[in-house]
Amino acid sequence: MHNVFPMEPIVTVDAPQDPLQLDNQICFPLYSAANAVTRAYRPLLAEFDLTYLQYIVMMVLWERQRVNVKTLGEELHLDSGTLTPLLKRLEAKALVVRQRSESDERVREISLTEAGRALKVKMGQVPAKLACRVDLSVEELTELKRLSQKLLSQLSQG
Amino acid sequence: MHNVFPMEPIVTVDAPQDPLQLDNQICFPLYSAANAVTRAYRPLLAEFDLTYLQYIVMMVLWERQRVNVKTLGEELHLDSGTLTPLLKRLEAKALVVRQRSESDERVREISLTEAGRALKVKMGQVPAKLACRVDLSVEELTELKRLSQKLLSQLSQG
């Protein structure tokens, strides 16, 4: 664009600092990076017939032995529309069982099978395999995690 | 857990620093934050009958007037399996046209309709509406963007 006012600063009307310009988006790199993460995990997890989210759910179960759908959803920021079919798939793979709570028939208690528990040992090398593709300092990783959590918590409010 | 060896440091075998523990995942907060972003944009964009990704694609077109699917995919880190149906939806909404290149019949040139161009003006307040839900400093936002881009570029290699 030609600057027709030579005495004025060379600034066009909407190009620099246009909030509707892709370069000025903070969230899109975040979005792309999150996609890249699941893409990078995919071949590592395919070996164990798991998707990234299934792997995350298994991690929760490895820590707690038993969770209901509501608690799981709160912890992972996901709803039953996502979790119900996912948990059915994990059940179909015989990694978890989905039983109803005795005290409240509405709640589904998810727990590990023996195969599900055993999988943790087999997958011990997965985090390191991903980590070796990432060359960020410990400080950078910590900061990325902190900022992601901060953004998440702010966007989760009203 | 009870420490049965009072002279030993209080450390359990696999709980602290277990790389298969959810708390120790860097990428999961990133994943959750990216979901939170599209969730936060949803009501703002619903007013314009756009999804988050459709909005991003429109942003590319507002800058360039004309792109083919390959270039768009490289820029957004997405493939034709994602973009083809999305672009058909934008075409159905009469925001873009998808014509074949004259010089190479394989390539699809995407360009804006008048309505598509006009939409930019109408959406001028969207970025600010999202931004006011986020209380991060400029430095933090810049750092989040930088780290996301760094992670993305490293995971996109080999």
Added chain:
DNA sequence: CCAATTAATATTGTGCACAATCTAATTGTC
């Protein structure tokens, strides 16, 4: 010049995400 190869999209199938809605069980409240 034409068969083989390569390149650009499109298609198909699976698995998230999530809004909206539905069902069934539980918990008030009178």
Added chain:
DNA sequence: GACAATTAGATTGTGCACAATATTAATTGG
């Protein structure tokens, strides 16, 4: 104790993401 309100999940439908594959057009090597 009946019944309205609430709660936990399940279901349905839309739109990404992406691997795998198919289709069609261009390019190239002999």
